[in-house]
Amino acid sequence: MNEIYISSRPCLVICIVLIALLVPICDAKKCAFEAIFNFGDSNSDTGGFWAAFPAERPPYGMTYFKRPSGRATDGRVIIDFLAQGLGQPFVSPYLQSIGSDYRHGANFATLASTVRLPNTSLFVTGVSPFSLAIQLNQMKQFKVRVDELHSSGKTNLPPPEIFGKSLYTFYIGQNDFTGNLAYIGISGVKQYLPQVVSQIASTIKEIYALGGRTFLVLNLAPIGCYPAFLVELPHGNSDIDSFGCMISYNNAVVEYNDMLKEAMEQTRKNIPNANVIYVDIHTVMLELFQHPTAHGLKYGTKACCGEGGGAYNFNPKVFCGNSKIINGQTLNATACSDPYNYVSWDGIHATEAANKLVAYAILNGSYSHPAFSLYKYCDIQPFT
Numbered sequence: 001m002n003e004i005y006i007s008s009r010p011c012l013v014i015c016i017v018l019i020a021l022l023v024p025i026c027d028a029k030k031c032a033f034e035a036i037f038n039f040g041d042s043n044s045d046t047g048g049f050w051a052a053f054p055a056e057r058p059p060y061g062m063t064y065f066k067r068p069s070g071r072a073t074d075g076r077v078i079i080d081f082l083a084q085g086l087g088q089p090f091v092s093p094y095l096q097s098i099g100s101d102y103r104h105g106a107n108f109a110t111l112a113s114t115v116r117l118p119n120t121s122l123f124v125t126g127v128s129p130f131s132l133a134i135q136l137n138q139m140k141q142f143k144v145r146v147d148e149l150h151s152s153g154k155t156n157l158p159p160p161e162i163f164g165k166s167l168y169t170f171y172i173g174q175n176d177f178t179g180n181l182a183y184i185g186i187s188g189v190k191q192y193l194p195q196v197v198s199q200i201a202s203t204i205k206e207i208y209a210l211g212g213r214t215f216l217v218l219n220l221a222p223i224g225c226y227p228a229f230l231v232e233l234p235h236g237n238s239d240i241d242s243f244g245c246m247i248s249y250n251n252a253v254v255e256y257n258d259m260l261k262e263a264m265e266q267t268r269k270n271i272p273n274a275n276v277i278y279v280d281i282h283t284v285m286l287e288l289f290q291h292p293t294a295h296g297l298k299y300g301t302k303a304c305c306g307e308g309g310g311a312y313n314f315n316p317k318v319f320c321g322n323s324k325i326i327n328g329q330t331l332n333a334t335a336c337s338d339p340y341n342y343v344s345w346d347g348i349h350a351t352e353a354a355n356k357l358v359a360y361a362i363l364n365g366s367y368s369h370p371a372f373s374l375y376k377y378c379d380i381q382p383f384t
Contacts, residue, residue: 031378040109040171042072048093049111059335075352081359108135163211224250225289227312228347303347307333320346
């Protein structure tokens with residue numbers, strides 16, 4: 001099963017459930033990858049944005065950390081589970097100066113990051129200054145400092161040879177896609193998506209020149225199923241499928257993902273002796289949104305943390321964890337008591353429960369092109 005890409009729903013259900021049940025419990029902690037270097041946005045940020053702009057508040061982090069942890073969810077994000085699976089500690093944010101340990105890599109992801117540079121007229125406010133180009137420069141500087149300080153006895157830095165023994169993960173592009181949808185529509189966004197794909201490919205080539213050899217590139221989830229976009233993006237009843245998701249936006253995501261997959265295939269040909277893996281988390285997330293109960297969840301297109309209740313429990317005027325007086329009435333966006341039953345945490349991001357299922361699929365490799373099971377390279381550790 002590890003080597004087969006599964007596309008039909010019955011097989012997908014079986015695959016996700018079996019992967020969750022069959023994670024081996026190993027005493028040994030051997031792994032071909034000694035570190036993880038991650039590039040991304042809020043979907044994989046482990047505290048970078050809030051280290052730069054401290055303002056995070058509960059109920060974020062309520063499930064696992066029991067406090068806000070710099071993650072845009074109730075618990076762990078996908079990169080946390082991957083690190084745990086490889087027997088490594090959580091990946092420290094590059095921007096976090098206190099308490100970080102970079103012996104097993106660094107996380108350059110920040111909330112609201114884009115692939116393209118944010119200083120363009122196409123982008124609206126609310127975009128992080130830490131674009132993929134900035135994250136790449138941070139990676140280069142990190143490597144320079146590691147090389148310089150190798151003999152200084154610094155204990156929180158990896159050895160210089162770590163860069164050829166690391167897993168490089170990319171989970172970025174959602175903000176490029178969604179940031180302007182409400183303003184310029186799907187057709188307008190499609191015009192610059194080739195530039196997004198091209199930037200990801202060129203970044204991989206630059207990291208390859210620095211010594212990187214294994215790259216996991218996650219595609220985009222079906223944004224047409226997210227509660228926030230169902231509330232905020234223009235659409236008609238005819239654009240809603242039988243699962244409650246927006247057809248046109250999901251089709252546009254599929255077009256982007258196909259473009260990204262093709263670019264990764266070409267990149268693989270351009271750099272020898274490297275693993276360039278396209279990871280289809282879209283298929284897994286779509287399955288969770290469409291059939292949550294088949295995977296131990298209850299709610300697909302309804303947010304756990306939000307205001308307003310109803311089908312989506314999302315109010316764009318009051319985000320998760322906030323209160324606001326509107327027309328003399330105090331509105332509170334609070335969290336549900338059972339986030340483990342939801343796919344969506346706050347209308348924009350996935351819950352820890354959904355992230356865990358996606359991580360199982362990534363580790364197994366059934367949704368990777370070409371097939372790439374991390375079980376072949378590491379003694380995968382069980383998630384706590």
